[in-house]
Amino acid sequence: xxxxxLRNTVLHYARWAQKVGLIVWTQGNFSARDPQSGLIAITPSxxxxxxxxxxxxxxxxxxxxxxxxxxxxxxxxxxxxxxYAHREDVNGIAHTHSVYATAFAVVGRGIPAITSQLxxxxxxxxxxxxxxxxxxxxxxxxxxxxxxxxxxxLANHGLIAVGRTxxxxxxxxxxVEDVAHVYAVALQVGEPKTLPHEDALRIREFxxxxxxxxxxxxxxxxxxx
Numbered sequence: 001x002x003x004x005x006l007r008n009t010v011l012h013y014a015r016w017a018q019k020v021g022l023i024v025w026t027q028g029n030f031s032a033r034d035p036q037s038g039l040i041a042i043t044p045s046x047x048x049x050x051x052x053x054x055x056x057x058x059x060x061x062x063x064x065x066x067x068x069x070x071x072x073x074x075x076x077x078x079x080x081x082x083x084y085a086h087r088e089d090v091n092g093i094a095h096t097h098s099v100y101a102t103a104f105a106v107v108g109r110g111i112p113a114i115t116s117q118l119x120x121x122x123x124x125x126x127x128x129x130x131x132x133x134x135x136x137x138x139x140x141x142x143x144x145x146x147x148x149x150x151x152x153x154l155a156n157h158g159l160i161a162v163g164r165t166x167x168x169x170x171x172x173x174x175x176v177e178d179v180a181h182v183y184a185v186a187l188q189v190g191e192p193k194t195l196p197h198e199d200a201l202r203i204r205e206f207x208x209x210x211x212x213x214x215x216x217x218x219x220x221x222x223x224x225x
Contacts, residue, residue, distance in 0.1 A: 082139025
């Protein structure tokens with residue numbers, strides 16, 4: 001994937017996150033990795049997404065060294081790089097500060113699979129990672145805590161979502177926030193019922209391997225997929 005394509009992708013989802021309320025102002029950070037070269041495009045530090053241009057998105061290597069770009073990369077660059085180093089299946093990361101997910105991060109309470117939507121998007125649970133100052137150590141804790149899942153909460157901070165693409169990571173972040181809202185409301189009404197662990201894993205596996213148009217085949221002459 002060309003650097004310009006990576007930059008455009010990162011900026012697109014960073015702007016979209018701001019538009020739909022997953023972040024405000026200069027908060028959060030987004031990155032995408034090119035599977036071929038291993039290079040990573042990441043949002044610049046402290047810049048309003050609406051004022052950013054594609055050239056402001058920084059290209060770094062897996063160690064966080066700047067390869068191309070005149071801006072400072074996100075202050076979370078080592079967190080992103082550490083996750084990429086340990087998760088070959090991940091090529092996109094969205095770090096958001098959405099209200100409901102962050103509220104659960106603040107109280108240190110994970111978000112269980114109370115709906116099939118969360119099981120599809122993230123697995124059986126969105127767990128909480130302790131607040132760790134060193135970003136490489138935090139990245140290691142995220143990898144360990146998030147094993148087999150695609151999202152986790154950062155205590156007193158926000159949400160990390162990962163995916164095979166940045167689009168997938170963004171979708172997960174959006175859906176976790178949606179379910180976090182439902183969970184917050186449900187806790188006021190009564191005691192939310194969590195999906196059985198085995199059911200949550202089965203739903204997740206179906207989503208990863210069979211949901212949507214995966215494996216669809218064209219029927220010759222009929223235009224059916």
